[in-house]
Amino acid sequence: MIKFALIKERKTPPDRRVVFSPKKLQEIVQKFPEASFKIEASDIRIFKDSEYEEAGFEVSQDISDCEVLLGVKEVPIASLIPNKKYFFFSHTIKKQPYNRELLEAILKNNIDLYDYEVIVKTNGRRLIGFGRYAGLVGAYNCFRALGLRDGIFEMPKVDILPDLKSVLLELDKIKLPNIKIVLTGSGKVAHGAKEILDHLKIKQVGVEEYLNNDFNEPVYCLIDVLDYNVHKSGTNITNKHFYSHPEEYNSNFMRFAEVSHVFIAGHFYGDGAPIFFTQEQANSPKFKIKLVADVSCDIGIPIASTIRSSTIADPIYGYDPKTGEEVDFREKSAITVMAVDNLPCELPKDASKGFGDMFMKHVIPAFFNLDIDGILERAKMTENGKLAERFSYLQNYVDGKE
Numbered sequence: 001m002i003k004f005a006l007i008k009e010r011k012t013p014p015d016r017r018v019v020f021s022p023k024k025l026q027e028i029v030q031k032f033p034e035a036s037f038k039i040e041a042s043d044i045r046i047f048k049d050s051e052y053e054e055a056g057f058e059v060s061q062d063i064s065d066c067e068v069l070l071g072v073k074e075v076p077i078a079s080l081i082p083n084k085k086y087f088f089f090s091h092t093i094k095k096q097p098y099n100r101e102l103l104e105a106i107l108k109n110n111i112d113l114y115d116y117e118v119i120v121k122t123n124g125r126r127l128i129g130f131g132r133y134a135g136l137v138g139a140y141n142c143f144r145a146l147g148l149r150d151g152i153f154e155m156p157k158v159d160i161l162p163d164l165k166s167v168l169l170e171l172d173k174i175k176l177p178n179i180k181i182v183l184t185g186s187g188k189v190a191h192g193a194k195e196i197l198d199h200l201k202i203k204q205v206g207v208e209e210y211l212n213n214d215f216n217e218p219v220y221c222l223i224d225v226l227d228y229n230v231h232k233s234g235t236n237i238t239n240k241h242f243y244s245h246p247e248e249y250n251s252n253f254m255r256f257a258e259v260s261h262v263f264i265a266g267h268f269y270g271d272g273a274p275i276f277f278t279q280e281q282a283n284s285p286k287f288k289i290k291l292v293a294d295v296s297c298d299i300g301i302p303i304a305s306t307i308r309s310s311t312i313a314d315p316i317y318g319y320d321p322k323t324g325e326e327v328d329f330r331e332k333s334a335i336t337v338m339a340v341d342n343l344p345c346e347l348p349k350d351a352s353k354g355f356g357d358m359f360m361k362h363v364i365p366a367f368f369n370l371d372i373d374g375i376l377e378r379a380k381m382t383e384n385g386k387l388a389e390r391f392s393y394l395q396n397y398v399d400g401k402e
């Protein structure tokens with residue numbers, strides 16, 4: 001028998017998401033009778049404690065008898081229970097300075113940490129994440145910002161809507177002007193954003209058509225790394241080559257910036273990759289983009305206008321390309337920016353359900369099939385108070401030496 005617990009989220013601002021809904025848990029225990037689940041009491045979770053109890057699960061303040069603890073966001077150091085297996089987004093794999101002490105505490109407390117970001121296939125492709133919901137909410141927020149800025153329509157904020165269905169109903173009420181939208185990426189975020197564009201029946205066009213033609217309807221173009229970067233030799237190789245040698249490429253994004261009104265950023269930006277546009281480029285008379293919905297949300301470097309992340313409470317700001325400073329998003333000279341970095345939190349019920357489906361499909365079986373596909377092995381960052389081999393590159397970071 002493996003005893004799992006759904007732990008309470010303790011980060012501020014409160015995160016209402018959870019790994020499994022009560023219904024999903026019922027499905028799991030039916031399929032895997034050797035799994036049991038206890039729920040740590042929480043007054044902020046999107047599903048109430050009483051809903052788990054009604055589904056037949058024990059809710060308690062004490063989950064210390066459980067072996068595998070499942071959370072979403074970082075667990076505060078003071079709340080870590082030693083000698084457990086934890087699953088959560090630790091935000092340490094890129095050596096994020098603000099979580100160095102957390103990883104150090106995880107090692108000191110002999111915790112086995114499994115991070116959702118490294119639950120991957122053998123080819124390294126991620127299996128689990130909230131990306132789709134970030135893309136869905138990010139694209140919705142993009143049109144909400146457009147409506148507010150240009151005074152052409154008003155849309156409610158997603159976090160006051162109950163679910164995705166209501167979000168789609170709100171989109172049905174708007175009419176877009178004849179804009180050109182460029183959407184970057186090829187993963188879950190980009191595809192989530194694409195779902196919204198397709199729901200709005202915006203026409204998708206190919207790169208050449210997008211760059212060269214005018215349209216009498218709104219259109220979008222979905223572009224990937226070799227569309228917006230070009231190898232220094234002038235001949236592009238493969239996406240894989242770009243991922244491993246980004247420094248051999250130059251940005252080719254300006255050709256899109258010169259014809260697009262809106263940029264929805266849904267790509268993954270790897271270290272050393274060419275930047276999308278600089279302040280200087282944003283200042284050039286040819287630069288046309290006036291709204292950036294930056295779901296990728298890498299601050300400061302790749303997209304000059306993303307000078308900070310924004311919040312669900314206050315999602316939109318303006319960027320003045322002349323000064324590089326923040327201004328009111330309604331100012332004529334401004335590029336409007338939406339850069340909320342916790343977008344899936346705006347849709348906690350759907351995001352939790354979707355996440356639970358993926359976790360059930362890709363991870364739960366691994367606990368009961370001796371991990372034949374190596375899913376758990378690859379995702380295990382720490383064991384016996386040490387970093388796993390795959391994560392030994394984090395040693396200097398944990399030791400405070402970089």
Ligand SMILES: NC(=O)c1ccc[n+]([C@@H]2O[C@H](COP(=O)([O-])OP(=O)(O)OC[C@H]3O[C@@H](n4cnc5c(N)ncnc54)[C@H](O)[C@@H]3O)[C@@H](O)[C@H]2O)c1
Binds near residue numbers: 188189225270342
């Ligand atoms: N704002 C938010 O709330 C929010 C939420 C979730 C994700 N995100 C961010 O959105 C971005 C995309 O996330 P996702 O869920 O779509 O990721 P994903 O893992 O689903 O997709 C990433 C894509 O990028 C490609 N890729 C892999 N390595 C790359 C590299 N070195 N350079 C360029 N591309 C590479 C992959 O092949 C894949 O197609 C990430 O930066 C993520 O942090 C933001």
